[in-house]
Amino acid sequence: MKLLIIEDEDSLLRSITDYFTQEDFLCETASTYKEGIQKATDFQYDCIILDVNLPGGSGLALLEYLRKHKKADGVIIISARDSLGDKIAGLDLGADDYLTKPFHLSELYSRVKALLRRKYASSSSVIEFDKLKLDLLLKTVSYSGQPLLLTKNEYELLLFLLTNKNRVVSKQAIAEHIYGEQTDNLASFDFVYSHIKNLKRKLKEKGGDDLLQTVYGLGYKLSV
Amino acid sequence: MNKTLEQKSTRYLMIWLPVVLLLGSLLFFVMLNMHSHHTQEKQLALKQQNVWNAFIAQPAAMTMQIQGEYVIQKNYLLPAQILDEPRDTSLLIEGSSEKLNFKALTKAYHFNNENYQLTTFVSSKEFFHLTIKVFATEAFVFLLLLISIVVINRRSSRLLWRPFHRTLKKTSGYDVVNNPVAQLEQQTGIAEFDQLNAELTSMIAKVNTAYNNQKNFVENASHEMQTPLAIIRSKLDLLINEPSLTEKSASLLGDITEANDRLSQMNKSLLLLAKIDNNQFPEQEKINISALVERILTTYQEHYDDFPSLSKSIVSGIYIMANPALTEILFSNLIKNAVVHNVSQGFIKVCLSDSTFSIENSGDAITEKPEMLFERFRKGNKESKTTGLGLSLVRQIAQLYKMGLQYNYKNGVHYVLIDFGRM
Numbered sequence: 001m002k003l004l005i006i007e008d009e010d011s012l013l014r015s016i017t018d019y020f021t022q023e024d025f026l027c028e029t030a031s032t033y034k035e036g037i038q039k040a041t042d043f044q045y046d047c048i049i050l051d052v053n054l055p056g057g058s059g060l061a062l063l064e065y066l067r068k069h070k071k072a073d074g075v076i077i078i079s080a081r082d083s084l085g086d087k088i089a090g091l092d093l094g095a096d097d098y099l100t101k102p103f104h105l106s107e108l109y110s111r112v113k114a115l116l117r118r119k120y121a122s123s124s125s126v127i128e129f130d131k132l133k134l135d136l137l138l139k140t141v142s143y144s145g146q147p148l149l150l151t152k153n154e155y156e157l158l159l160f161l162l163t164n165k166n167r168v169v170s171k172q173a174i175a176e177h178i179y180g181e182q183t184d185n186l187a188s189f190d191f192v193y194s195h196i197k198n199l200k201r202k203l204k205e206k207g208g209d210d211l212l213q214t215v216y217g218l219g220y221k222l223s224v
Numbered sequence: 225m226n227k228t229l230e231q232k233s234t235r236y237l238m239i240w241l242p243v244v245l246l247l248g249s250l251l252f253f254v255m256l257n258m259h260s261h262h263t264q265e266k267q268l269a270l271k272q273q274n275v276w277n278a279f280i281a282q283p284a285a286m287t288m289q290i291q292g293e294y295v296i297q298k299n300y301l302l303p304a305q306i307l308d309e310p311r312d313t314s315l316l317i318e319g320s321s322e323k324l325n326f327k328a329l330t331k332a333y334h335f336n337n338e339n340y341q342l343t344t345f346v347s348s349k350e351f352f353h354l355t356i357k358v359f360a361t362e363a364f365v366f367l368l369l370l371i372s373i374v375v376i377n378r379r380s381s382r383l384l385w386r387p388f389h390r391t392l393k394k395t396s397g398y399d400v401v402n403n404p405v406a407q408l409e410q411q412t413g414i415a416e417f418d419q420l421n422a423e424l425t426s427m428i429a430k431v432n433t434a435y436n437n438q439k440n441f442v443e444n445a446s447h448e449m450q451t452p453l454a455i456i457r458s459k460l461d462l463l464i465n466e467p468s469l470t471e472k473s474a475s476l477l478g479d480i481t482e483a484n485d486r487l488s489q490m491n492k493s494l495l496l497l498a499k500i501d502n503n504q505f506p507e508q509e510k511i512n513i514s515a516l517v518e519r520i521l522t523t524y525q526e527h528y529d530d531f532p533s534l535s536k537s538i539v540s541g542i543y544i545m546a547n548p549a550l551t552e553i554l555f556s557n558l559i560k561n562a563v564v565h566n567v568s569q570g571f572i573k574v575c576l577s578d579s580t581f582s583i584e585n586s587g588d589a590i591t592e593k594p595e596m597l598f599e600r601f602r603k604g605n606k607e608s609k610t611t612g613l614g615l616s617l618v619r620q621i622a623q624l625y626k627m628g629l630q631y632n633y634k635n636g637v638h639y640v641l642i643d644f645g646r647m
Contacts, residue, residue, distance in 0.1 A: 167465050
């Protein structure tokens with residue numbers, strides 16, 4: 001998968017690149033409006049991660065330019081501006097998703113994956129990992145062929161972990177993913193913890209003992 | 225009790241002016257009396273001279289006595305000490321039943337080898353009457369003066385202070401948040417008031433600038449903080465995936481992550497507060513809050529496994545005009561607050577009627593004063609892991625749409641009421 005990351009903050013750009021490279025993405029980067037436009041028009045990308053505030057021009061203008069020139073690459077806007085107006089403006093211009101800074105890399109990754117899944121809908125709607133199978137269309141989960149009955153939250157949680165498989169996903173990222181980013185819900189870690197506990201129990205019942213691991217109280221990881 | 229300027233100045237006038245006028249009248253009376261006596265004495269002396277001249281011109285033809293006018297006596301010697309000095313006396317005049325007061329002057333003369341004493345009289349009554357009449361007139365004039373000074377003073381001060389009252393009215397309507405414009409007159413016709421208005425205008429401008437700077441500062445600062453926060457967060461996401469992570473460094477990382485998250489949340493809420501302050505949510509639409517409240521409740525019930533037992537009475541089809549994003553924050557913050565600050569096996573009671581929304585929940589007593597609960601960074605409970613901005617957002621939004629907001633705590637039950645402010 002080819003990814004173009006347009007972000008002027010060098011440090012953040014490196015973080016994103018690191019994260020996606022580890023997931024076998026081919027990452028190209030641009031840090032100005034001009035560079036961004038050049039790369040985006042010259043090459044074809046599966047997804048473009050686009051910052052709004054760029055030196056030399058707005059990311060939104062860049063997006064408008066791309067859509068005008070019939071470039072259909074998936075675009076995820078990352079912005080420090082989180083007003084509803086900005087979000088709507090971005091989505092109206094043809095962005096596929098909008099993420100407000102600061103975000104978790106795991107969240108960005110899951111958004112990119114979701115975008116790619118939507119974009120290439122022809123491919124299988126089933127995500128498999130070890131003996132775990134998750135059907136995105138039917139929203140069902142099974143382990144070694146035995147169905148797992150999950151609540152909506154547990155399903156969302158499992159999908160999030162599955163997308164970021166073999167990686168530690170922080171409990172903060174999970175909380176934000178499930179409960180949304182706007183509310184000041186630091187108390188929701190307790191709820192994350194209880195979802196994880198339930199999920200672990202349900203997996204254990206079907207024989208998936210160590211599939212879901214807790215990493216030093218920092219977060220959780222789905223790995224074999 | 226404070227009095228108005230007009231009442232004050234009238235009071236001072238009413239106290240001091242009569243005193244001054246009274247003293248003036250007294251002085252006037254004394255002076256008048258003195259002058260009248262002086263005149264009387266002059267008249268006496270003149271009469272004395274005229275009568276004596278007439279007598280020595282024709283001593284035989286002259287009547288020796290006219291009652292009330294003069295008496296010429298031969299060899300009659302009054303004691304020397306009363307001669308040449310006017311004195312008071314009283315005479316019985318024919319045709320009058322009582323004695324009348326006169327001033328008398330007696331002088332001794334020597335004429336044709338004989339001693340004479342001439343006494344002349346001037347009636348005191350006319351002088352006394354004149355004095356009384358003049359004094360009464362003066363008193364009347366002074367009274368008139370008193371009344372007219374007070375009236376003129378009231379009228380003129382009312383007129384003079386008129387620009388001041390206009391300024392007062394305009395500045396009392398000024399509010400840095402809701403009505404930051406106070407158009408004060410530049411030309412009032414009175415230099416002091418012109419200066420006052422100029423000073424006030426520049427002060428208002430300064431206040432407005434300071435307020436706007438502060439608002440913008442919070443917004444800009446929050447905005448600028450988003451990027452470093454995003455960098456820290458992304459680095460932390462990378463760090464926790466390092467294979468070399470030890471338990472000790474993991475615990476350090478956990479603390480950093482938590483602090484950073486709290487910072488991000490605070491920053492977001494502050495940004496939101498600043499945006500509400502800066503009126504950046506102008507778009508309003510008709511929102512079905514019955515449906516909104518139901519939806520939020522359902523979402524939270526799904527999110528939280530141990531959602532408290534819920535009882536609700538929600539009248540359907542209640543609408544308000546507001547910004548959709550803010551309305552959602554208002555109600556979801558209140559509902560979330562009731563969930564998060566609940567006790568295990570607790571309850572939540574939600575009521576929505578045409579004019580009010582109320583939410584009750586079981587919970588521990590707050591350590592903070594109730595009225596402080598809606599202030600920024602105030603928490604009911606010091607240990608709670610919240611940013612302390614959720615309820616100030618609620619208050620800010622309620623204020624924006626002029627809704628009433630009440631909080632109560634009684635016997636382990638928190639109660640919040642929102643009044644939509646409908647008549």
